[in-house]
Amino acid sequence: MPVDLKQKDVMGGHRKDEVLDIDHSPSFFKRGWMNTPVDILPSMHCFACEPARLKVVDFPNPRQWSVMDEDWKLPKDWNKIVMDAFGDRLDRFRTLKLFMDICVRCGACADKCHFFIGSADPKNMPVMRAELIRSVYRRNYTIAGKVFGKLAGARDLTYDVLKEWWYYLYQCSECRRCSVFCPYGIDTADITIIGRELTNLLGLNIDWIAAPVAFCYRTGNHLGIQPHAYKGMLEFFQDELEDVTGVRVEPSYNRKGAEVLFITPSGDVFADPGTFTCMGYMALFHELGIDITWSTYASEGGNFGLFTSHEMMKRLNSKMYLEAKRLGVKWILGGECGHMWRVINQYMATMNYDLTEGTKLETPVSPITGTRFENSSGTKMVHICEFTADLIRHGKLKLDPSRNDNLKVTYHDSCNPARAMGLMEEPRYVINNVCNHFYEMPPTTIREQTFCCGGGSGLNAGEDVELRMRGGLPRANAVRYVHDKYGVNMLSCICAIDRAVFPDLMKYWVPECEVTGVHEMVANAMVLEGEKKRTVDYRGEPLPGMEDAEDV
């Protein structure tokens, strides 16, 4: 049967009239960017959210809709809803007002976004992404924009403009690399955050964000894992750990009176290779013998509320302090996660400060070394890399880094810990103490200039693989470089989304490289009290020199 080339799905969703008119130089600025309507392509966006997800958290305008449909079934007064909310946020957030006004379009940010670098789509330049919204701001809030319209870079919010907003707001991973280069300090991620808040008011959310929000609200974590299943997974890890090390660890759950509460992203509990990192935490706590408890209620470190609205972020975050209060702990230890630490470090201590009243929370002190974490006196929460680096510094862990000698490791600075809390030395200090072969990627791709994995801010869905493959290209390209130069075969990171996104990214760009969390390597190198002769690592792979061991 002959293929009908005009079928939309045959041609990968391109517009029908393009099919037989293959133009090799798409006219973008010929018509001007304002007159170039958005062309929504499959695999470059995430699916629309199911209405049930919105209903459970009282988000407005829940309905069944599809991104590829012409009609997004918007409420009749959608324009008024958005413009009213925009005005409200301009009043409430001085940052937004400033960011709308002060950009001089110098272009310093233009080529810093991984999505632009990987696609060359000009609307993925941070300045352009912001300009999509700024143009509507000018039209409604500046005299020049009101009088001169397009001549002053201003335009009305039309249906097409709204779709364009949506498409590009959900092609930004809020990684904030662009903000590092802005001479005015404009944080384009903040503009994305507000832009998404506005789309959220129209029920235009994506399922990969709305579902975790709903599950987190209802069950305590993104995946909707109920307490018994959460405990069941950790019990599974207990058995695995015992097989590997001969040591039986005994975590406790929801234990009142514990000194420390441990909160980590649920991805560590349920998604490989994060699960091996989770086993690493368990081994560490057991070895230290510290008074720590896991919670099946505050069973999620991540906070996808950040990708919907400030209010939802606050609402989901509240469970950390509420659980700390319920259990009566003195401080909270947090696992390896990305945006979780942005929320904690930049928002929690102020937005939910009132919830610390009546708790026993105090400035965290390591029960092993006595170190007082003054930097956490506001949040009462310590990052596990800080905690472990301090243990190593004080010689409290018995480590055999040669157990990781089969690994040639590089380290990806996960965006949020690096740029939102400046956590750059501690992970490196830990890695250098637990393995012998560590190689940095080029300086312009790490630390505060680190490239995003391409899947942050809720974009790590299954349906937008191509978007992530090209968004992750700059990061993968740097990994490829250290692989070719030094033989790097392990990409380490401290973010659950990284650990979910990188394995596929590596399969496409650097198939010789695997992915790990830092605490998987810590646990692998850690010599546990009473352990049996170790022959395999936490993945069941032979340790270096143990390839022929009988029980492998």
Added chain:
Amino acid sequence: MSSIMSLADLLAQKKSPIVKKWCEVVVQTYPEGGQSFLKTKKNQFSNPVGHTIAEGIESIYDELLKGAKSDKIPLSIDNILRVRAVQDFFPSRAVDFVFGLKKVIRKELGKEILKEGISEEWAEFESRIDDLALLSFDVYMQCRQKVFDIRVSAVKNQSHKLLKMAGLAYDLPENYESPDYEGGLKEGQTHLSE
């Protein structure tokens, strides 16, 4: 110009403008607002796509001149198409730049080719470019196939894990041995009736 110039000599002599224009052919397939970025910066880490194009095109051109037998051609083609396979291109648009080389050379050397009477050499070179186009399509499809594989394995892994967690699926252990039972197959036997 000498009357005994071969096509290879001409192509080598004009390498610089031809490679430059061929790179432009590739860059022009991208949206206009992104082209200047791809063209102007060749830094391997800040502009990996522009760098891959510039480096790959030059390498392919050099190898085509040498007879197109080196392993470097598939590698360079892979580098360029691995990128284009996840960008907003039709398949035809993704690989079309290969044919662009013909146009560039005709424009740059058309008169000399006629003047030197080397059209047979040119025909042979053109067929090398055709072979390159076929190779490109294969590589493009391999990259697309990889994307599809990634999608499928993600779904499979997720659903299998859920089934296992729900106690609905059971994995055979690695050291699984078939149970011994009377009347079972003996060594070398393939059917019970044997």
